[in-house]
């Protein structure tokens with residue numbers, strides 16, 4: 001635009017609008033708008049095209065994409081595989097695997113180690129070593145036009161974002177709250193785990209995001225959800241409607257600093273004021289969630305890598321609630337753990353492109369302590385952490401979520417000290 005002196009010649013053209021129009025003209029589907037702006041920009045078409053050609057000669061590149069200077073986020077995004085969650089409300093893993101095989105993909109079976117996920121290429125795909133219904137394809141594989149995606153048989157969801165519902169693992173028939181639910185990927189995952197039996201109370205403040213969520217849930221066949229456009233902090237824990245809520249998923253608004261495909265302008269770390277404001281809300285929301293009287297288990301997650309929004313929130317709220325809740329040591333073989341900022345923080349999971357081949361993420365699972373444990377306990381953390389994450393240790397890694405293992409261990413040792 002500078003080379004073609006567009007803004008000098010057209011003083012009334014707002015710079016932001018100019019960028020959009022020039023983008024559409026040179027890289028997009030052409031100028032679709034009408035009116036005077038189109039006429040005005042089209043007057044400069046030849047000069048703009050000549051400038052673009054000159055730029056490519058100067059940079060010694062032949063295609064437009066090569067003009068992009070990769071930012072750190074883009075480089076990381078290129079390393080993260082494409083994860084595909086099989087929506088078990090509509091289909092099953094074997095049918096989806098067969099479908100992709102018929103499409104010319106080659107299935108390499110269940111990965112034994114995380115490293116195998118980074119060596120995928122071409123049309124190869126694997127079953128994830130941790131999550132039983134998650135298929136893994138090479139980075140940048142695009143399934144947005146795929147028939148199975150359009151029909152809601154597969155959900156395009158990062159592996160880290162599948163962890164909260166998987167680790168919450170409510171039994172079929174449970175009453176669950178999804179406190180900050182839209183656009184609903186985790187809600188539909190919980191619905192699949194419940195097999196649509198039970199009830200999910202899903203809240204979100206943003207009506208537009210809720211509308212998107214509603215469409216998405218229909219597409220996913222999730223029928224056990226009641227959506228409410230309500231501030232979760234105003235939901236009354238003593239309302240009889242929620243008296244059977246035993247599981248809560250809390251994925252509150254966060255800085256999003258773990259997302260690898262953020263815009264370059266968002267890549268710098270969030271300001272300390274913003275972090276403080278977010279952490280205040282996250283603490284309030286977590287503390288509020290723990291007030292639901294029948295609550296047994298809660299998964300807290302963010303797509304942030306900031307300690308202030310993660311370990312600090314969990315530790316502050318655990319302390320505030322005395323010995324009532326404790327952290328569960330989930331997925332022991334997961335390589336990236338909570339930062340050691342308090343005793344037991346390693347029970348939490350962290351995720352990042354380099355260590356786990358996912359977006360940056362944080363998950364903590366809290367469980368109500370049994371009376372006998374509480375009496376013996378001097379802190380809200382067990383001296384010997386419970387081992388959880390049965391899917392990893394099961395023979396085939398399939399069909400057994402974390403809850404299966406939890407039940408088994410409880411029989412042996414009801415009070416963890």
Ligand SMILES: C[S@@+](CC[C@H](N)C(=O)[O-])C[C@H]1O[C@@H](n2cnc3c(N)ncnc32)[C@H](O)[C@@H]1O
Pocket residue numbers: 179180181182183184185186187203204205206209230231232233251252253254
């Ligand atoms: C990180 S997003 C949730 C993503 C969602 N769990 C998913 O997996 O698709 C956070 C959501 O919290 C909502 N939110 C923020 N403050 C809220 C509040 N006080 N009560 C309910 N929802 C809230 C935002 O509108 C946003 O949709």
